[in-house]
Amino acid sequence: MEANQSQAHLQEHLRIIRRGVVDMIENRELEERVAESIKTGKPLRVKFGMDPTSADLHVGHAVPLRKLRAMQQLGHHIVLIVGDATAMVGDPSGRNKLRPPLSRAAVEENLKTYVDQAAKLLDLSKTEIRRNTEWFDQMSFEDVLKLCGRMTVARMIERDTFQKRIADNEPIGIHEFLYPLMQGWDSVMVRADLELGGTDQLFNLLRGRDLQREEGQRGQICFTTPLINGLDGRKMSKSYGNAITFNDVPEDMYGKVMSIEDGVMREWYTLLTDVSEREIDELLAGHPREAKARLAQEITTQFHTREAALKAREAFDRRFRDKEIPEDVPEVAWPAGASGGVQLMALLKDLGLCASTSEAKRLIEGGGVRLDNEVHKDPRAMIQAPQQSLLIQAGKRKFVRVQAPS
Template sequence: MEYLLRGVAEVVSVEELERKLTESYRTGRPLRVKLGIDPTARELTLGHTVPLRKLKAFQELGHQAVLIIGDYTAMVGDPTGRNEARPQLSHEETRANAATYVEQAAKVGLDISRTEIRYNSEWLAPMTFADVVRLASKMTVARMLEREDFSKRYAEGRPIFIHEFFYPLMQGTDSVAVRADVELGGIDQKFNLLVGRDLQRDAGQDPQVCLMTPIIEGIDGVEKMSKSLGNYIGLSHPPEEMYGRTMAIPDHLIIRYFVHFTEVPMERIREMEAAMAAGANPRDFKMALAREIVRLYHGEEAARAAEEHFRTVFQRREIPEDLPEVTLAPGNYPLVRLLVEAGLAPSNSEARRLIQQGGVAVDGEKATDPLAEVQVRDGMVLRAGKRRFCRVRVAP
């Protein structure tokens, strides 16, 4: 139980979980443990790995992991924590976003060959309008308005759209469809998970246990880790970027990240927490954290290289030797265009933003004028942000 409950925020209920685990052991029937992820974007973050690691933990104990890709729920968009409706996605968009989810989920160590992968369009798409009406009859508006996000929007006069009410019912229907014994999710998903229990009772099933993980702050230390806020560490980030972003977290998140984003034993984590409380330099433990996170997703060699890159660029203030290179025609370039063509900014607007924020340097000299022109020369080094470098080669 200690292994399963590491870092858990709440369980509804611990007694039911103990009962289900005992019964599973007695009968030899593995528990069906469900986790749903909506493909609203193409990249998973470390925040997504918190419940994924719980799914892996149950799988390692012999239970059946059920990973639901919410290609239909993503079209509605989870209203949890939102002060306005999410933009609606088409089914084609959600399926395109989901294309790499299984591969990314495997990075946490989940054995995909033993994982039941389901798309909730399997049971939601065939529903008739009569089915939807029957489903809607299971919930009252008053109950929906108990949700903090809905009640806040209602009190502030912000619109709540009818389709948003369907989200918890759709998620709960997932639990009925796969006959979940346990559902995993963030603590902000509590309402949705409890709806699943209600719908299972109505369907004559034993209600699922709801095991909820905490919401982890992003690298800004304030807001929930989110791609839209830019305060995230992505599973597809290259090693140097992953390491550097981890080093950007405030000191008070070091232990929290160790608990939820790594598999370092709790005994060792408590030792580190005590050492910092006694005056040890948090930087050393933050570097150990960054190295461990990179190791988990890119391997030991990449972790060592990322740490050396960080030491070279930030601690010794040197330029790395193995810079990526771009070949350009000779001549003068607007600085904004130069950054885009060098691959250091995805767009002109992003390049202007970087320049205005003081995040651009040409051969070590900060460039702050977005209207500036630069004459390229062979060997010129460009920097954008803290971690992205590029060496210019001039075409003959």
């Protein structure tokens, strides 16, 4: 009886851990160690590293973080490595350009916001947070050389990332070769049982496994989650401007999810929500718009509140489905002098709706500007200060209500 129970328990653990996972090196070992952990009551040490190389986390980062939370809820121990040392090197994985080393100051800056953002998904009170400068700052040059001796150039440059750069005649910095070794060394230092990363991390994860073995430890189990594509289908990245970030306001977050391709819904449901497989099937069998709305709501709720997500949904429906004016149009003061008018294009720039007059001009000529719901196409039209107020719409998303000057 008890044996059956723990067997069921094991299967449940494995199901949760494996959901959405791409690589699992090795599955057999996973089963063994999870079973062992359940039997002994000793939690597994699950390592995950985040490098503070930019200021904002996006939902792509949420995939592994959610996995960690799930494992945390199963009672396992999460070791979050804040890679302040590795961030200075910069992970070359998936990079087609040389990564210049980051300064310590820049890293510190990003670090501040990082942990706060991770806290939206992880229970930090149960998370062990370690900076890897803790050990890397202690290393002597000799230690570094010894570590370098653990890896050959041939093995390093057989990686796709480097092959591609070589083919494209892109530079590769020597320091970039150190990254996988550093990440691997982290595993040795925290005695990880498992390490999680994106699919682009497999090489780095496996270095940890190797190094641990060389150091007489059990090699960690390495598993990966998919990288999520951004809104335009390219890899999600803040620098592409195609990301949904943890800090997006509910309305943006909801709206951005609504604009993803139908084809990725299953993946997003699997990786970014807890909706069951069966329910996902049902949702996807129905109208795509409904399925997406639910998805948007699920995701928004995770980073904000249920109420905020509902409000976002209402606002979204009003604006885009019913094509009505949004509720919360910001009110601004008439920017020009009280007397006389302003050219429309200048007005848009003054109100901050466009970055430059030229941009405003283009937008106007392209038919993207409405005043009190009327399309205006003449950028030079003189606009007089309104008697009451004037509703300006620039593009699909930007609304502003200008108040009469007093």
